[in-house]
Amino acid sequence: MNRFQANIHGWLLLLPAAVLLVAFTHFPAVATLWQSFFSTGKPNRPAVFVGLENYRTLIEDDVFWQSLWNNVWYAVGTIPVSIALALVMALAVNRGLRGRAFLRMAYFTPTVLPMIAVANIWLFFFTPQYGLLEQATGLFGLPSHNWLGSPSTALVCVIAVAVWKEAGFFMIFYLAALQQIPPVYAEAAAVEGAGRWYYFRRIVFPLLMPTTLFVLVNAVINSFRLVDHIFVMTRGGPDNASSLVLFYLYEVGFKFWDTAYAAALTMVLLAALASIAIAQFALLEKRTHYR
Amino acid sequence: MSAIALEGVTKDWGATRAVDAVSFDVEEGTLAVLLGPSGCGKSTTLRLVAGLEAVSSGRVFIGGADVTAEPPGKRNVSMVFQSYALFPHLSVAENILFGLKVRKVPAEERDRRLARVAELLGLTALVARKPSQLSGGQQQRVALGRAIIAETPVCLMDEPLSNLDAKLRHDMRREIRALQQKLGITMLYVTHDQVEAMSMADRVVLLRDGRIEQNAAPAELYARPATAFAASFIGTPPMNIIPLADAPGGAVIAGTGGPALAAARGATLLAGVRPEALRLATDAGVAALVEESEYLGADTMLVCRAGDARLVARLPGRVTIAPGAPVRLAWQPQDLHFFDAGTRLRRDDVAAVPLPC
Numbered sequence: 001m002n003r004f005q006a007n008i009h010g011w012l013l014l015l016p017a018a019v020l021l022v023a024f025t026h027f028p029a030v031a032t033l034w035q036s037f038f039s040t041g042k043p044n045r046p047a048v049f050v051g052l053e054n055y056r057t058l059i060e061d062d063v064f065w066q067s068l069w070n071n072v073w074y075a076v077g078t079i080p081v082s083i084a085l086a087l088v089m090a091l092a093v094n095r096g097l098r099g100r101a102f103l104r105m106a107y108f109t110p111t112v113l114p115m116i117a118v119a120n121i122w123l124f125f126f127t128p129q130y131g132l133l134e135q136a137t138g139l140f141g142l143p144s145h146n147w148l149g150s151p152s153t154a155l156v157c158v159i160a161v162a163v164w165k166e167a168g169f170f171m172i173f174y175l176a177a178l179q180q181i182p183p184v185y186a187e188a189a190a191v192e193g194a195g196r197w198y199y200f201r202r203i204v205f206p207l208l209m210p211t212t213l214f215v216l217v218n219a220v221i222n223s224f225r226l227v228d229h230i231f232v233m234t235r236g237g238p239d240n241a242s243s244l245v246l247f248y249l250y251e252v253g254f255k256f257w258d259t260a261y262a263a264a265l266t267m268v269l270l271a272a273l274a275s276i277a278i279a280q281f282a283l284l285e286k287r288t289h290y291r
Numbered sequence: 292m293s294a295i296a297l298e299g300v301t302k303d304w305g306a307t308r309a310v311d312a313v314s315f316d317v318e319e320g321t322l323a324v325l326l327g328p329s330g331c332g333k334s335t336t337l338r339l340v341a342g343l344e345a346v347s348s349g350r351v352f353i354g355g356a357d358v359t360a361e362p363p364g365k366r367n368v369s370m371v372f373q374s375y376a377l378f379p380h381l382s383v384a385e386n387i388l389f390g391l392k393v394r395k396v397p398a399e400e401r402d403r404r405l406a407r408v409a410e411l412l413g414l415t416a417l418v419a420r421k422p423s424q425l426s427g428g429q430q431q432r433v434a435l436g437r438a439i440i441a442e443t444p445v446c447l448m449d450e451p452l453s454n455l456d457a458k459l460r461h462d463m464r465r466e467i468r469a470l471q472q473k474l475g476i477t478m479l480y481v482t483h484d485q486v487e488a489m490s491m492a493d494r495v496v497l498l499r500d501g502r503i504e505q506n507a508a509p510a511e512l513y514a515r516p517a518t519a520f521a522a523s524f525i526g527t528p529p530m531n532i533i534p535l536a537d538a539p540g541g542a543v544i545a546g547t548g549g550p551a552l553a554a555a556r557g558a559t560l561l562a563g564v565r566p567e568a569l570r571l572a573t574d575a576g577v578a579a580l581v582e583e584s585e586y587l588g589a590d591t592m593l594v595c596r597a598g599d600a601r602l603v604a605r606l607p608g609r610v611t612i613a614p615g616a617p618v619r620l621a622w623q624p625q626d627l628h629f630f631d632a633g634t635r636l637r638r639d640d641v642a643a644v645p646l647p648c
Contacts, residue, residue: 187343188376192390192441193364202389206380 029270036263047260054264064265066240067248070155074244075223077159078166083215085163086170087208091200093171094178104175111169119232122161123148126233151241154234158242161229166222170215177211178204213284220276224269245269292355294319294445294477295340300349302335302501309335311501312349317494319444322471322478324488327498328524334449336498337481341447342366353445364393369438370447373454375430377422377437384409384418387436408440411470428459435467439474446471448480452487464491485525489513497521515628519635522563522628528592530628531569533562533600541644544577546598552627555641561630566592568626569604576621576646581612595620621646 036054041047058064093104110118125132126147134144147153181204189199227247230236236243236251243251249269253262293316302310310332317323325333338344340351342363350359358366369390377386384405391401409415412432422430431451438446451467452460468491471478482488488495489509497504497512497520504524505517516522522530535557536545542557543549552562579595579602591610595602595618604620612618624643631638 182374182376184372184374184376185378187341187363188370188372188378188437189389189393190343190363191341191368191370192393192437194389194393195364198393203378209380 032263032266035260036267038260040258040260050260054261055268057261058264058268063240063243063248064245067236067243067245070240070242071224071244073155074159074162075220077156078162078223079216079219082163082166083170083212083219085167086215087174089167089171090174090178094175107168107171109168110165111172113165115165115226115228116232118165119161119229122157122164122229123233126157148234149238151238154238154242158230158233161233162223162226165226165229166219170219173211173215174208177208181207209284213280216284217277217280220280221273224273292319293317293352294321294354295323295479296352297336297340298350298352300336300339300351301347302332302339302344303347309501310339313498313501313503314349315496315503315506317477317479319477320475321493322468322480322491323494323496324492325479325481325496325498326485326488326524327483327504329483331498332501333481333483333498335501337447337449337479340366340479341368341370366445367443368445368447369441369443371434371438371449371451373450375422375434375454377430377433379422381421382418383414383420383422383425383433383436386422386433387414387418387440389437390441404440404442408436411439412436427455428463431455431463435470439470439476443476445477445479448478450481450483452482453484460487467491486527489525497524499524515637516563517637519561519563519630522630526565526567528566528603528605530563530565531600531602532630533564533602534632535560535562544598544600546600547577550577550647551644553629553641553644559632560638560641561632561635563628563630564602564622564626566603566605568622569602569606569620570622571604571606571610572619572621574619576619579618579620581614581616581618583614584610584612586610593618 035047037049037051038047039050039053089107093100093107097103113121128134128144128146128149131147133147137145145153147157185203186199189203194202224244224246227244227250230242230244230247234242236247240248245265246269249262249265252258252265295317296315298314300310300313301308313332313336315323325336327333335344339346340353342351342358342361342365346359350357352358353366353368363370378389381389387408388401388405391404396404405418406415409418412435414429414432414436417425417429417433422433425433431454434451438448448467452463455463464487467478470476480487480491489512492509494506495509495512496506499520505512505521507515507517512521512525516525516530519532523532534545535542535552537543537557538549538551540549541551541554542560542562543551544562545557553560577597579597582594582596582601584594585592586609590608591606593604593606593610593612595604597620602620624645627643629638629641629643630636
């Protein structure tokens with residue numbers, strides 16, 4: 001009896017957290033999976049079970065494939081550049097130099113700004129004729145170019161904004177990790193005759209591996225998750241040239257109201273992200289030294 | 292030719308002077324200790340020799356070459372840090388080989404030297420481990436290994452034993468000294484522990500407030516301290532420093548009526564006498580009152596007061612005297628040292644007067 005009471009006690013304590021978790025995480029996930037096997041219900045035609053029909057549509061959907069490829073290029077364009085930039089910025093402000101606090105703040109500012117505001121600022125940079133970029137290229141007599149309006153450059157512009165936004169955020173993690181490295185390592189390496197690059201390559205970079213892994217997982221997730229600026233800058237256009245998977249998912253679900261198809265898209269996105277994260281940890285975990 | 296030489300080396304941190312015109316030589320193949328209380332500039336001096344800090348003025352020579360402007364890697368020195376500074380993600384072998392890889396020593400040569408150093412330090416079974424899997428003493432050996440594998444003629448050590456427990460410290464002290472003599476390296480060794488200095492050094496450079504107080508062999512530092520500070524820094528417990536006063540018969544302990552310790556003016560003098568030179572006398576000597584006694588096994592520390600002076604006597608065996616009891620303390624005239632009360636420098640011109648018996 002006492003044992004039973006103790007169990008009840010424990011479950012009651014867990015209940016609030018469990019309710020929230022089930023209501024807002026597990027139930028929606030399972031419901032989405034469930035819905036992806038049905039057709040989209042209409043007022044005059046209720047949803048019927050269609051099996052893998054939605055997934056078959058997805059395979060034949062050119063816009064989905066273009067969004068996915070765009071997303072791959074978007075990830076390839078943003079992740080290495082933003083991480084490398086973050087590391088360089090962190091190394092730069094980790095030294096004792098004048099105005100260090102100001103520089104750190106300046107690097108971090110893009111992270112603090114809401115993505116919508118960031119997108120609006122960049123919208124001005126890319127504006128044809130009187131935008132900042134146009135004015136700069138005009139000074140050198142280069143021909144005018146509609147950066148966001150042409151399929152060849154729209155995705156690159158969107159990538160540039162994401163890099164600008166993310167690098168400062170990742171820098172904070174690198175900066176924190178760099179400050180955990182005792183300065184005496186640099187001194188020991190210097191006495192042994194190691195140059196700065198050698199010291200960075202053999203000591204600093206390996207010691208930053210846990211941070212790099214963390215940042216990498218975040219960057220990958222963000223490259224599929226962070227699409228706010230697409231809404232403001234291109235709306236996926238022109239001709240789906242800057243459409244990313246999550247943006248396409250939004251359009252399918254909330255503009256075309258094809259919720260069942262959107263559910264199938266969601267499942268594919270989830271599966272892709274989960275497998276990437278697992279692969280990253282499996283590959284890099286072994287090479288990472290945790291203190 | 293001396294392996295290390297400093298000429299008027301000065302280091303300023305803003306307005307504070309950490310090292311003030313320090314000059315000394317270290318002979319090749321010897322072990323010199325930089326000794327002093329914390330904040331005396333000994334670690335800074337070592338870092339100036341290593342090139343980890345730039346001198347404000349003065350010159351540093353290593354192996355006869357002026358290295359004042361050279362970076363640490365070009366000074367041909369190795370160094371052991373207080374915290375060992377082992378790279379946590381590298382194995383013992385990789386830590387030891389770090390410098391050789393930097394200098395692109397061929398692989399067979401590296402392996403040969405690693406095997407020898409690991410053998411020498413008893414690390415052979417541990418080469419694959421990470422530093423976090425080692426005990427403090429083993430980490431210390433790895434740091435030593437990284438220093439000696441470079442086969443540089445000069446090795447710098449920054450309080451290498453301060454993180455070890457007393458027993459291990461004692462063993463490592465002997466081991467480092469044996470290694471230094473076996474390999475014939477020149478060692479500059481920083482410590483605040485006078486026992487380490489006395490037991491290991493060929494020469495002790497005693498520093499205080501960035502200046503050299505005395506640069507001498509351990510025996511001389513003990514037998515003929517150059518300043519009152521040197522006298523009170525060396526020895527366990529340190530030398531008793533006694534303020535003197537003028538009296539008709541000569542200099543007496545301040546606050547007492549006699550007997551005279553020296554035929555000189557007392558007010559400008561300090562007398563020094565080692566606790567182990569004091570003994571109890573029945574009729575002669577200086578009258579004193581026991582304040583406390585501390586029994587340490589092999590001997591007893593008797594803390595006494597004579598006038599203004601507090602005298603610690605180190606007496607063999609167990610001595611049971613109650614606090615407040617009157618005693619008489621005596622010593623041999625040659626055990627008495629004199630220092631100037633103003634400059635605190637040794638005064639060899641003052642001769643001790645034998646105590647009346």
